[in-house]
Amino acid sequence: MxxxxxxxxxxxxxxxxxxxxxxxxxxxxxxxxxxxxxxxxxxxxxxxxxxxxxxxxxxxxxxxxxxxxxxxxxxxxxxxxxxxxxxxxxxxxxxxxxxxxxxxxxxxxxxxxxxxxxxxxxxxxxxxxxxxxxxxxxxxxxxxxxxxxxKRRKNTNAYFIVDTLSNLQKGGRLTNAQALIGSMLKVKPILHFKDAKIVPFEKIRTKKKAMKRVEEVFAEEMAFHKGKPITAVVIHSNAYEEGQRWMESLERQYPDITFRLSYFGPVIATHLGEGALGLGYTTYEVDTTY
The missing domain is CATH 3.40.50.10170 (Rossmann fold)
Known part of the structure; x- marks a missing residue:
């Protein structure tokens, strides 16, 4: 074999x-x-x-x-x-x-x-x-x-923050009016996977608050998985410096977790738009060095 x-x-x-x-x-x-x-x-x-x-x-x-x-x-x-x-x-x-x-x-x-x-x-x-x-x-x-x-949610999970609503609007997932109102209110949807579908988790005003909310959820899940060999990843959509800063901040908070920085490529970025961020992890031991 x-x-x-x-x-x-x-x-x-x-x-x-x-x-x-x-x-x-x-x-x-x-x-x-x-x-x-x-x-x-x-x-x-x-x-x-x-x-x-x-x-x-x-x-x-x-x-x-x-x-x-x-x-x-x-x-x-x-x-x-x-x-x-x-x-x-x-x-x-x-x-x-x-x-x-x-x-x-x-x-x-x-x-x-x-x-x-x-x-x-x-x-x-x-x-x-x-x-x-x-x-x-x-x-x-x-x-x-x-x-x-x-691949069960308790062992591998991810959250995504949408920075701009324009791609959701262009893709027909939001009306022009919804996008306009959302942009005026600085709404930053947090998405996650549920039953293999990507669905809204919460809608937060301002990206800074959305990132903080994702960190809160991450902290809860890390407490549940304490002692396991966690590997986590910060993902950015043409926002390298912002993603790098977030990863470095998380590394300081969780010195026992291995963090990596990745990106949303063309296929996924088409739907999430520029400036999106993600935070995901697995509790299974994987080697991400090269």
Missing amino acids: KIAVVVDSTSYLPKDLKKKHDIHTIPLNVIIGDRSYREDEDIDNDTFFVSMRDRDELPRTSQPSIGDYILLLESLKAEGYTDVISVHLSSQISGTYQNAVAAGQSVEGIEVHAIDSEVACYVQGFIALYAAQNKERMPLADLLSQIDEM
Whole structure:
């Protein structure tokens, strides 16, 4: 048995980290105007944010096609892999997981164990890292059972702060009037995943207060998980310095927790908008060094 680990591009794991643990990537697509770009391959973040900022209409996003996934599986099969643990962003916000399942049924000689992470971004990446770091340390059935437990809310969780309402407005999730009123009141929605869906957690006025509220919730959850090997991540949407400051502040408050800084790439930033922040964690031991 030879096991490959695949993660889609919305994990935004550093390329060197994926290389270290032999994690393969299948990209989602972002469509700007009439041109489609493979995330993290055909377009960088700086170019994407400039393009998004200058357009009245939001870019569109799409999951990898079944054909793209079949090509990846055929290449892995040719390398001698017999099984694939494939970790994807929540099935409630993308069809990527469903396409992975369909592709797996189309290729003989290799078995795909598709994982609906029920989250997104680097928090989803924690699951791929755990799979890659343990695929030779435990039987496959045990590893899949551990992953199923790992992705439960009590063990892996995340909160996201939306800084601007313009993308929610452009995407049809808010009316013009709602966006105008929300902007005037400086409303900063806090979102989280519930039953694999991204839903409102609270609406807070001002970003500073929203960050403080997320810290309060994080503190409660860290108290519950005291003694476990927590790895946490601060995620930013073209707001590197703000994300870095927040991470450093959290590091001072929680010296026993390993923190990493990540970003929202084009596919997720299309929906959350520029300036968004996130804070997520896992209670399972993962190596994030590279």
